Each structure stands twice: as C-alpha cells, then as structure tokens.
Amino acid sequence: xxxxxxxxxxxxxxxxxxxxxxxxxxxxxxxxxxxxxxxxxxxxxxxxxxxxxxxxxxxxxxxxxxxxxxxxxxxxxxxxxxxxxxxxxxxxxxxxxxxxxxxxxxxxxxxxxxxxxxxxxxxxxxxxxxxxxxxxxxxxxxxxxxxxxxxxxxxxxxxxxxxxxxxxxxxxxxxxxxxxxxxxxxxxxxxxxxxxxxxxxxxxxxxxxxxxxxxxxxxxxxxxxxxxxxxxxxxxxxxxxxxxxxxxxxxxxxxxxxxxxxxxxxxxxxxxxxxxxxxxxxxxxxxxxxxxxxxxxxxxxxxxxxxxxxxxxxxxxxxxxxxxxxxxxxxxxxxxxxxxxxxxxxxxxxxxxxxxxxxxxxxxxxxxxxxxxxxxxxxxxxxxxxxxxxxxxxxxxxxxxxxxxxxxxxx
Numbered sequence: 001x002x003x004x005x006x007x008x009x010x011x012x013x014x015x016x017x018x019x020x021x022x023x024x025x026x027x028x029x030x031x032x033x034x035x036x037x038x039x040x041x042x043x044x045x046x047x048x049x050x051x052x053x054x055x056x057x058x059x060x061x062x063x064x065x066x067x068x069x070x071x072x073x074x075x076x077x078x079x080x081x082x083x084x085x086x087x088x089x090x091x092x093x094x095x096x097x098x099x100x101x102x103x104x105x106x107x108x109x110x111x112x113x114x115x116x117x118x119x120x121x122x123x124x125x126x127x128x129x130x131x132x133x134x135x136x137x138x139x140x141x142x143x144x145x146x147x148x149x150x151x152x153x154x155x156x157x158x159x160x161x162x163x164x165x166x167x168x169x170x171x172x173x174x175x176x177x178x179x180x181x182x183x184x185x186x187x188x189x190x191x192x193x194x195x196x197x198x199x200x201x202x203x204x205x206x207x208x209x210x211x212x213x214x215x216x217x218x219x220x221x222x223x224x225x226x227x228x229x230x231x232x233x234x235x236x237x238x239x240x241x242x243x244x245x246x247x248x249x250x251x252x253x254x255x256x257x258x259x260x261x262x263x264x265x266x267x268x269x270x271x272x273x274x275x276x277x278x279x280x281x282x283x284x285x286x287x288x289x290x291x292x293x294x295x296x297x298x299x300x301x302x303x304x305x306x307x308x309x310x311x312x313x314x315x316x317x318x319x320x321x322x323x324x325x326x327x328x329x330x331x332x333x334x335x336x337x338x339x340x341x342x343x344x345x346x347x348x349x350x351x352x353x354x355x356x357x358x359x360x361x362x363x364x365x366x367x368x369x370x371x372x373x374x375x376x377x378x379x380x381x382x383x384x385x386x387x388x389x390x391x392x393x394x395x396x397x398x399x400x401x402x403x404x405x406x407x408x409x410x411x
Contacts, residue, residue: 033085036085037085037088037089038089040085040086040089041089041092043089044089099112099187099218099220099230100112101230101231101240101242102118102230102231102232102233102234102240102241102242103117103118103232104117104118104126104135104187104189104216104230104232105117105135105181105186105187106133106134106135107129107132107133107134107176107180107181107184107186108132108133108134108180109134112187116134116135117135118232118234119137119212119214119232119233119234120137121139122200122210122211122212122233122234122235122236123139123140123141123196123197123207123210123211123212124137124138124139124140124212125137125138125139125140125143125194125196125212125213125214125233126172126192126194126214126216126232127143128167128171128172128173128174128175128176129172129173129175129176129180129181129182130175130176131175131176131177131180132177132180133176133177133180133181133182139212140155140163140165140194140196140197140212141155143165143194144163144165147165149165151163155196155197160197160210161300161301162195162196162197162198162296162297162300163195163196163297164193164194164195164293164296164297165193165194165293166191166192166193166286166289166290166293167191167192167193167194168190168191168282168286169188169189169190169191169192169217169282169285170282172189172192173189185219185220186220187218187220188218188219188220189216189217189218190217190218190219190227190281190282190285191216191217191282191285191286191289192214192215192216192217192289193214193215193289193292193293193296194212194213194214194215195212195213195215195296196210196211196212196213197210197211197212198210198211198212198213198244198249199211200235200236200237200244200248208236209236211233211234211235211236211241211244212233213231213232213233213241213244213245214231214232214233214241215229215230215231215232215257215260215289215292216229216230216232217229217264217285217288217289218230226265227264227265227267227281227285228261228264228265229257229260229261229264231245231257235248245257250299250300250303251358251359251360251362252295252299252344252358252364253296253299255342255343255344255358255359256292256295256296256299256343257292258343259292259343260288260289260291260292263288263291264285264288267281267284267285267288269281269284295342302364302365323349323353323355323366324347324349324355324357324363324366325363325398325401327347327349327350327353327355328347328349328355328357328398329398329399331347331348331349333391335347335348335349336348336386336391336394337378337383337384337385337386338383338384338385338386338390339356339382339383340381340382340383340384341382343359344356344357344358344364345357345358345359345386345394346383348374351368352368352369352370352371352374353366353367353368354366354367354368354369354374357394357398359393359394359397360397360401361394361396361397361398361399361400361401362401
C-alpha cells in the first residue's frame with residue numbers, strides 16, 4: 001500500500017525531499033540492512049558452530065512489517081525490525097546448514113571437529129547424547145548387553161552374525177538436557193540403524209577386524225532442511241565408514257543404503273496439520289530405517305549361508321544358480337525386469353528359473369518360482385520393465401562378468 005506524504009499539507013514544515021534524494025537514501029538503507037542481515041546470519045553460525053553456504057540475494061526474501069511511528073506512545077522497548085531480521089537470519093542460517101559426513105554434532109563443544117564427534121575405536125557405535133549434549137560411543141556388544149538383547153550370543157558364534165538395531169531420536173536424546181541441545185535443530189537425529197559387526201579382513205572371527213556403522217537419519221536446519229542419511233564409523237586401518245560401504249562391502253549393502261537415503265530425502269509432511277507433522281515424520285523415518293535394517297540382515301544372512309555351502313552348491317549343476325549367467329546373457333528383453341523395491345535385476349530363465357543380479361552384473365541368488373508367483377509380481381508392479389538405457393547398462397555389466405571360458409557359475 002503506497003504511503004501518503006502528510007508533510008505536503010502541513011504549514012511550517014520543510015518540504016519533502018525530492019525523488020532523487022529519497023531514492024538515494026533508500027539505497028543507503030538497503031545496503032545497511034543487508035550488512036546487518038548477513039552479520040546476523042554469521043552470528044547465528046558462530047553461536048552454533050555449524051557452517052553453511054551463504055545464500056545470495058536471489059535466495060533471500062524478506063517480508064518486513066513496519067510500525068507507524070505516529071501511533072507509537074513512548075520509546076519501543078525493542079526494535080520491531082531487528083526481531084524480524086533476527087528470526088529470518090536464523091532461519092536462513094539453519095536451513096543452509098551443512099554437516100560433515102561421518103561425524104555427529106557435539107553440543108558441549110559446539111562443534112563437529114572435537115574429539116567427541118566420532119568413534120574412537122572401529123567397534124564403537126553411537127550410543128546417544130549425555131546430559132550435557134556430549135556424544136556417547138560404545139561397542140555394539142555393550143549396547144546390546146545394556147538393552148538385554150537376546151541376540152548378543154550371535155556375535156560370538158564360530159561364524160559371527162551381522163546384526164542391526166533401530167533406535168528413535170527420542171531414545172538417543174533421552175538423557176540430554178534442554179539447555180544442552182536436546183531440542184536443537186542444528187543437528188537433529190530422527191533415528192538410527194546400528195550395523196555390526198562387519199569384517200574388514202578375510203578372517204571374520206578376529207575381533208580386531210570388526211567394525212560397526214551408525215546410519216543416522218538427520219535433519220539440519222531446525223526441521224526445515226531435507227532428511228539425510230549420515231554414515232558414521234571407521235575401519236581398523238583408518239578408512240571411513242562411507243568408504244567401506246562404497247568400496248569394500250557387498251554391493252547390495254550400498255544399494256540398500258542408497259535406497260533408504262532416497263526415501264528419507266523424499267519425506268515431506270508439510271501438507272499435514274502442524275500438530276501432526278512431528279509424529280508423522282518420526283513414523284516415516286523409523287519405517288524407512290526398519291526396512292533398511294531388515295534388508296541388511298537378509299543380505300548378510302544370505303552371504304553367510306553362501307559361504308558355508310558355496311562348494312556344494314556350486315558343484316550341483318541341477319541348481320538354478322549354475323545356469324544364472326548363461327540364462328541372463330541369452331535372455332530376451334521381455335524376460336528382464338527391475339525389482340523396484342530391492343533395486344535388483346530379475347532375469348526369467350527356462351524351466352521357471354528366476355535369477356537375481358545387482359547393478360554390477362554380479363549374481364545374487366537364483367530360485368525356481370511357479371508361473372503364478374512371477375505373474376503376481378509383474379502385474380502388481382513389484383517387477384517392472386526397465387527403460388532402454390538402464391537395460392543396456394545392465395547387459396554390458398553382464399558381458400563384463402562373463403569369463404568366456406564356459407564357466408557360467410555365479411551362484
């Protein structure tokens with residue numbers, strides 16, 4: 001709404017400034033406001049210890065409300081304009097906040113770079129925040145023991161199992177005091193899945209080869225930013241947990257983690273009423289983490305079974321796995337599907353054989369399904385026809401895994 005010039009009709013007052021003078025004054029005020037605003041953004045970052053990319057002017061929109069000074073009675077106790085700028089600066093700083101992968105935020109030190117922000121030994125996982133906001137780390141065995149988890153004996157078998165544990169953000173911050181960041185939006189853990197123990201060496205029975213991972217669903221930016229999956233842990237040789245997942249663990253583990261990360265980033269509860277958003281966000285996050293947990297345990301159960309029975313299975317040419325690569329290389333386009341839930345490739349072979357491969361063209365497993373099961377999964381949308389580009393890439397990966405010597409056993 002345009003402001004009226006009340007001074008023009010008031011006798012005895014100096015004339016209103018000309019348009020050029022007014023414009024010049026507004027430009028000066030605009031520059032000063034920008035300096036104050038970005039100073040407030042930097043002050044917010046300094047107070048939280050969290051860095052971020054400073055947005056340019058095209059990304060910063062201010063909707064300021066101005067009080068009419070003629071209606072004010074006495075001096076204002078606080079600056080109405082300052083409070084608006086401060087709120088908006090905090091919002092911008094928090095929304096653009098970034099955190100380093102592989103570390104958690106220490107509310108006690110107000111930093112990601114202190115000694116508390118990552119585990120000190122490979123077998124440790126994130127055990128929650130202490131009362132003063134200091135991250136706690138403990139061996140997975142101790143965490144399960146403290147919870148009275150009956151599966152703990154599975155970690156001490158001749159062939160140790162790989163277990164997972166899903167925890168909510170409320171559980172991880174249960175003992176944390178509000179004055180030490182319990183409700184802080186700087187680094188908010190909505191939930192986590194602990195995975196362990198994985199083995200960094202050929203001998204999976206040796207404790208010195210074991211390490212754990214903490215897969216945390218995290219939201220920075222005071223609940224305004226996207227939900228990310230932070231992979232925390234390090235191998236005995238110093239490599240990071242992210243490196244272990246990307247380079248040294250099962251490709252199926254990487255596929256499962258990437259899928260969970262996509263699902264977390266897609267969570268959007270903004271259309272819901274405000275009072276329901278928190279509960280619904282928590283529910284969707286935990287559903288995603290539980291699904292990830294089940295997938296990981298299934299991957300390593302199958303891997304253990306394959307290790308125990310690999311020789312007898314590979315030598316049994318009656319099993320469908322012995323025909324996997326040959327069937328896949330000779331399959332028509334109409335016999336190749338994409339499992340949209342597991343992110344794997346499905347190849348339908350002769351005599352009801354069904355072969356499952358990962359994106360690298362490596363054989364995962366083979367089964368014999370009745371036609372009704374295949375029809376059910378293709379018509380219900382679990383198995384979908386792939387697009388030409390991904391299909392060509394998969395077939396190329398298959399050809400690269402072919403030894404060319406007649407040995408088509410990939411089971």
